[in-house]
Amino acid sequence: MKSDEYTVAWLVARRDLRLAFRKPSQLIQPLMFFMIVATLFPLTLTPELSRLRDAAPGVLWVGALLSSLLALEFLFREDAQDGTLEQFALSGQSLTWMLFAKTCTHWLLTGVPLAISAPLAAGALGVPLSAMPALVAALLLGSFAMSLTGSISAGLTLGARRGGVLLSLLTLPLAVPILVFGANATQRAITGDDIAPPMYMLGAIAVLGATLAPLAAAAAVRIGLE
Amino acid sequence: MSWVWFHRFGSPPWVYGFARRWAPWFGGVAAIAMLVGLYGGLVLAPPDYQQKDAYRIVYVHAPSALLSLMIYTTMAIAAAVGLIWRIKVAHAAAAACAPIGAWFTVATLGTGMLWGKPMWGTYWAWDPRLTSELVLLFLYFGYMGLRAAIEDPQKADKASAVLAIVGVVNVPIIKYSVTWWNSLHQPPTRLIGEADMAGNMVWPLITMFGAFGLYFAAVFLVRLRAELLRRERNASWIREVLT
Numbered sequence: 001m002k003s004d005e006y007t008v009a010w011l012v013a014r015r016d017l018r019l020a021f022r023k024p025s026q027l028i029q030p031l032m033f034f035m036i037v038a039t040l041f042p043l044t045l046t047p048e049l050s051r052l053r054d055a056a057p058g059v060l061w062v063g064a065l066l067s068s069l070l071a072l073e074f075l076f077r078e079d080a081q082d083g084t085l086e087q088f089a090l091s092g093q094s095l096t097w098m099l100f101a102k103t104c105t106h107w108l109l110t111g112v113p114l115a116i117s118a119p120l121a122a123g124a125l126g127v128p129l130s131a132m133p134a135l136v137a138a139l140l141l142g143s144f145a146m147s148l149t150g151s152i153s154a155g156l157t158l159g160a161r162r163g164g165v166l167l168s169l170l171t172l173p174l175a176v177p178i179l180v181f182g183a184n185a186t187q188r189a190i191t192g193d194d195i196a197p198p199m200y201m202l203g204a205i206a207v208l209g210a211t212l213a214p215l216a217a218a219a220a221v222r223i224g225l226e
Numbered sequence: 227m228s229w230v231w232f233h234r235f236g237s238p239p240w241v242y243g244f245a246r247r248w249a250p251w252f253g254g255v256a257a258i259a260m261l262v263g264l265y266g267g268l269v270l271a272p273p274d275y276q277q278k279d280a281y282r283i284v285y286v287h288a289p290s291a292l293l294s295l296m297i298y299t300t301m302a303i304a305a306a307v308g309l310i311w312r313i314k315v316a317h318a319a320a321a322a323c324a325p326i327g328a329w330f331t332v333a334t335l336g337t338g339m340l341w342g343k344p345m346w347g348t349y350w351a352w353d354p355r356l357t358s359e360l361v362l363l364f365l366y367f368g369y370m371g372l373r374a375a376i377e378d379p380q381k382a383d384k385a386s387a388v389l390a391i392v393g394v395v396n397v398p399i400i401k402y403s404v405t406w407w408n409s410l411h412q413p414p415t416r417l418i419g420e421a422d423m424a425g426n427m428v429w430p431l432i433t434m435f436g437a438f439g440l441y442f443a444a445v446f447l448v449r450l451r452a453e454l455l456r457r458e459r460n461a462s463w464i465r466e467v468l469t
Contacts, residue, residue, distance in 0.1 A: 160385075
């Protein structure tokens with residue numbers, strides 16, 4: 001029997017949330033990684049806050065992208081290995097909606113904590129308090145878009161032998177616009193300019209990703225399972 | 227008129243024969259056109275009033291840049307055809323496109339850098355068009371990397387096809403980047419109608435566009451033949467063709 005898409009999506013999301021909270025170490029790892037990356041720059045670049053502030057948007061967004069790449073490894077791999085994805089594909093329910101639910105949950109568990117804790121790292125890099133709300137908002141939108149684009153490449157690399165480096169090679173070119181507009185929004189927030197234009201672009205990319213990426217991801221996963 | 231002639235393009239033996247017959251013609255005409263275009267561009271065309279002789283690299287740079295984008299689009303269309311109608315030859319064609327496109331992208335970046343040093347004073351600038359062309363190179367690398375990493379050839383065909391289609395979003399970004407952003411790179415030059423270039427500079431450029439396109443066709447057909455030979459190595463028609 002085919003149940004309606006929202007129920008299916010909700011059930012998948014609930015399952016993923018429950019599984020994730022049983023293995024919290026996997027959730028903390030990308031976050032720790034982000035913090036470490038942010039800490040390395042004052043050590044290697046300069047401890048001077050005024051100069052760090054110039055580099056802060058780049059450091060924060062590259063850090064966020066790298067940590068989201070790290071987290072992408074967990075998106076489908078375990079479910080593919082133990083056969084859950086195969087059951088999803090065979091269940092007769094919409095695989096697109098299931099993967100969309102998985103990706104959203106993945107974002108809730110990695111992107112949202114990262115965005116919320118980013119002010120900590122940003123403060124250490126000399127970003128003023130007034131820029132923090134904009135930074136969090138931009139990272140929320142940006143990490144959502146990154147999770148969505150990443151879901152396509154995570155699906156594509158399911159059939160590959162060595163996932164790791166290939167996953168980054170496939171995701172990075174697609175993530176460039178997110179990085180550009182996200183860092184631009186942060187830059188504008190720091191200098192006190194209007195952040196609306198890059199935020200609109202980020203929003204547009206997120207909406208486009210939410211509509212098209214799950215379709216491509218479902219096609220990719222089906223190919224990987226064949 | 228029936229559409230049967232079109233279906234021949236889905237048959238590996240027919241395409242193999244077609245590629246073998248036509249590749250030398252495309253290659254020959256490309257060589258002649260390239261000689262004519264280069265003679266026109268390097269000898270007959272006058273030096274530019276601002277850039278002197280340095281502008282002449284455009285005769286290689288612009289056709290390579292156009293082809294780097296066009297080949298990606300061709301690859302994505304071939305991949306989509308293969309994915310939708312499950313045509314083996316289309317997947318082989320997409321696979322044959324990728325390395326050629328990657329080399330044209332490298333040529334575009336290389337000639338652009340050589341020109342940038344005397345003109346902009348730097349080999350590289352982090353400018354939208356340059357950056358998106360570099361991203362195109364990474365897309366080609368990703369496509370070839372994904373293909374190489376998946377052992378099952380049919381799975382590799384389909385997975386890389388999805389990637390090629392997803393990557394198409396980058397093509398309009400490169401094409402229009404100079405119009406959308408304040409870019410260091412000059413806007414597109416009008417070649418026909420109210421042209422921005424003198425006639426004796428334009429015709430060699432148009433010849434070079436044609437020559438590069440034909441050169442691509444020739445190299446593509448050779449690569450397609452190799453790809454078909456590799457994929458169909460167990461088929462009986464190969465034995466007939468090769469003996």
